[in-house]
Amino acid sequence: MDHDWGKVKRFEQEFALFVGAEDALAVSSCTAALHLSLLALGIGPGDGVITSPLTFCSGVHVIEHVGARPVFADVEPGTLGLDPAGLEPAIRRAKREFGARVKAIIAVHLYGHPCDLDALQQVAVDHNLAIIEDAAHCLPGKYKGRMIGSMYRSAIVPWFTCFSFYATKNLTTAEGGMLIANEEWLEMARRWALHGLDRDAWKRYGPEGAWGYEVLCPGFKYNLTDIQAALGMHQLRKLPDFHARRRQIAHRYNTAFARCRALELPVEHEDIEHAWHIYALRLKTDQLTISRNQFIDQLGSRNIGASVHFIPAHLHAFYRKKYGNRPDDFPIAYGAYQRLVSLPLFPGMQDQDVDDVVESVTKLLNAGTCAPGLHTPDPVPSQAEIGPNASTAPAIAKVLRRGFDVTCAMLLLFLLAPLFAVIALLIKLNNGGPVFYLQPRVGKNFKIFSVLKFRTMVRGADQKGLLTPGHDSRVTRVGRFLRKFRFDELPQLINVLKGEMHLVGARPEVERYVSLFREQYALLLRDAPGMTDPATLAFRHEADLFKAETLEEQYVSEILPRKLELSLDYSRKRCFASDALVLFRTILALVN
Numbered sequence: 001m002d003h004d005w006g007k008v009k010r011f012e013q014e015f016a017l018f019v020g021a022e023d024a025l026a027v028s029s030c031t032a033a034l035h036l037s038l039l040a041l042g043i044g045p046g047d048g049v050i051t052s053p054l055t056f057c058s059g060v061h062v063i064e065h066v067g068a069r070p071v072f073a074d075v076e077p078g079t080l081g082l083d084p085a086g087l088e089p090a091i092r093r094a095k096r097e098f099g100a101r102v103k104a105i106i107a108v109h110l111y112g113h114p115c116d117l118d119a120l121q122q123v124a125v126d127h128n129l130a131i132i133e134d135a136a137h138c139l140p141g142k143y144k145g146r147m148i149g150s151m152y153r154s155a156i157v158p159w160f161t162c163f164s165f166y167a168t169k170n171l172t173t174a175e176g177g178m179l180i181a182n183e184e185w186l187e188m189a190r191r192w193a194l195h196g197l198d199r200d201a202w203k204r205y206g207p208e209g210a211w212g213y214e215v216l217c218p219g220f221k222y223n224l225t226d227i228q229a230a231l232g233m234h235q236l237r238k239l240p241d242f243h244a245r246r247r248q249i250a251h252r253y254n255t256a257f258a259r260c261r262a263l264e265l266p267v268e269h270e271d272i273e274h275a276w277h278i279y280a281l282r283l284k285t286d287q288l289t290i291s292r293n294q295f296i297d298q299l300g301s302r303n304i305g306a307s308v309h310f311i312p313a314h315l316h317a318f319y320r321k322k323y324g325n326r327p328d329d330f331p332i333a334y335g336a337y338q339r340l341v342s343l344p345l346f347p348g349m350q351d352q353d354v355d356d357v358v359e360s361v362t363k364l365l366n367a368g369t370c371a372p373g374l375h376t377p378d379p380v381p382s383q384a385e386i387g388p389n390a391s392t393a394p395a396i397a398k399v400l401r402r403g404f405d406v407t408c409a410m411l412l413l414f415l416l417a418p419l420f421a422v423i424a425l426l427i428k429l430n431n432g433g434p435v436f437y438l439q440p441r442v443g444k445n446f447k448i449f450s451v452l453k454f455r456t457m458v459r460g461a462d463q464k465g466l467l468t469p470g471h472d473s474r475v476t477r478v479g480r481f482l483r484k485f486r487f488d489e490l491p492q493l494i495n496v497l498k499g500e501m502h503l504v505g506a507r508p509e510v511e512r513y514v515s516l517f518r519e520q521y522a523l524l525l526r527d528a529p530g531m532t533d534p535a536t537l538a539f540r541h542e543a544d545l546f547k548a549e550t551l552e553e554q555y556v557s558e559i560l561p562r563k564l565e566l567s568l569d570y571s572r573k574r575c576f577a578s579d580a581l582v583l584f585r586t587i588l589a590l591v592n
């Protein structure tokens with residue numbers, strides 16, 4: 001158990017500083033942070049915890065985990081955050097119907113808009129409740145000039161703030177979270193977060209020597225790891241820029257949709273800073289001929305990934321059955337849910353991406369409105385619509401590209417056949433074993449396929465390390481030579497023939513990294529990956545950039561984001577001629 005907590009501690013301190021707190025506890029998820037808050041408060045069977053039904057299910061599950069009862073209260077129609085006016089009736093109902101003593105409020109800052117915290121605290125004071133902020137969406141956010149994460153400092157009830165660093169969140173460590181509270185509560189949570197170990201007793205060289213520790217409660221294993229902390233610190237530095245970009249995009253949407261009468265735009269109060277995690281529209285379905293679900297499907301068929309946040313928790317089978325909830329029990333949440341559509345929003349989106357979304361949405365509205373003219377913007381017809389053969393042009397481009405891929409791949413395979421034979425022979429002579437190596441990668445529309453490579457590592461090499469530094473002992477002598485000239489990738493010409501890859505396109509990645517950058521890949525993988533593209537060319541010596549100790553950290557925090565930027569940039573403007581040029585440049589780079 002002799003961990004090096006250095007990076008985690010540093011991340012906690014940097015994060016605390018960022019949100020204006022004195023200290024913070026890094027944990028494995030926001031769900032863990034919420035759970036720890038309830039544990040620290042000693043909430044358990046017989047207790048009730050108020051929360052909004054319009055949230056992610058894990059924020060309700062934690063109440064079940066401690067054996068308490070979720071007490072749903074409806075949201076207010078503007079921000080869709082908990083409605084303070086609904087709390088007193090919910091507390092009374094919990095008492096009367098289930099005999100539950102309500103002990104805490106979980107306030108979900110939905111989409112990144114802080115709840116009305118002053119009003120919530122007023123009720124908390126009156127009824128002796130703690131407040132737990134679910135700030136999974138709200139980083140960075142402000143309420144009346146104060147950072148979300150610093151509210152506990154002026155609070156007069158026990159106060160906890162929980163952040164999420166899940167892959168899709170505003171700051172990500174792939175999985176992770178942070179808990180903030182005053183020192184006393186945080187100490188309690190810290191104990192629950194790591195096996196119930198007493199931190200003071202768990203100092204090396206205590207009375208029992210290096211191995212002594214005391215267990216004070218049956219705690220959980222909720223710690224963040226070093227590599228995640230390293231990612232987190234890196235992300236934290238970029239957070240202000242990310243946030244500025246999110247706000248810009250949200251406002252670009254707001255401006256574009258302002259005149260669409262069939263849309264209800266997200267609410268943004270004046271005394272708050274919105275973290276813009278999610279841009280959620282509400283459709284005025286009474287003015288549309290298509291349903292919300294059809295609307296989302298049709299956006300999907302235009303390659304726009306829209307979604308719904310969230311299916312209200314009280315509608316899920318478990319809660320419905322256990323507590324007999326009816327949809328209409330929380331009419332505002334339920335009514336909103338039926339009309340919600342979240343549009344893509346992430347800092348890597350270019351203005352052009354945002355405009356594509358706007359164009360698709362407005363086109364759909366125009367096609368799907370009850371009476372012509374009811375909806376609004378008079379969108380300027382796009383070039384594609386007025387151009388000749390507009391609808392057949394993309395189909396022709398597709399056929400051309402496929403033709404280009406197949407012709408070039410066949411030609412290259414034919415020309416390279418002697419080289420393939422020599423390489424196969426060398427691999428066999430070097431250490432026997434199979435000539436080829438298959439690795440699962442994420443392809444078009446996130447479908448997994450196997451990329452084909454010449455084997456460059458010793459047989460049965462540990463493939464756990466996904467990255468390979470310049471000098472890796474698993475790489476054979478022949479392998480080193482193949483990698484140096486990138487010959488190991490040549491068999492992917494067969495992937496191209498099979499239609500799983502293009503010649504020119506973003507490199508296919510392993511699932512683990514795709515899930516870290518899901519938003520970017522959602523754009524890139526509308527198309528099959530490729531053997532080469534400008535990002536591949538720019539980073540063709542990437543193995544040399546790796547320092548073995550910080551391999552993954554460096555790849556994920558520096559190299560991959562940059563590659564994705566280049567790939568996305570290229571994918572937007574690629575055409576037949578530019579593809580041919582990239583291919584030519586790649587061949588030049590190979591023979592040089």
Ligand SMILES: *Cc1c(COP(=O)(O)O)cnc(C)c1O
Binds near residue numbers: 056059163176
């Ligand atoms: C994502 C999310 C969570 C859970 O966060 P994890 O870090 O994945 O546990 C909780 N609440 C809300 C509102 C979320 O969106």
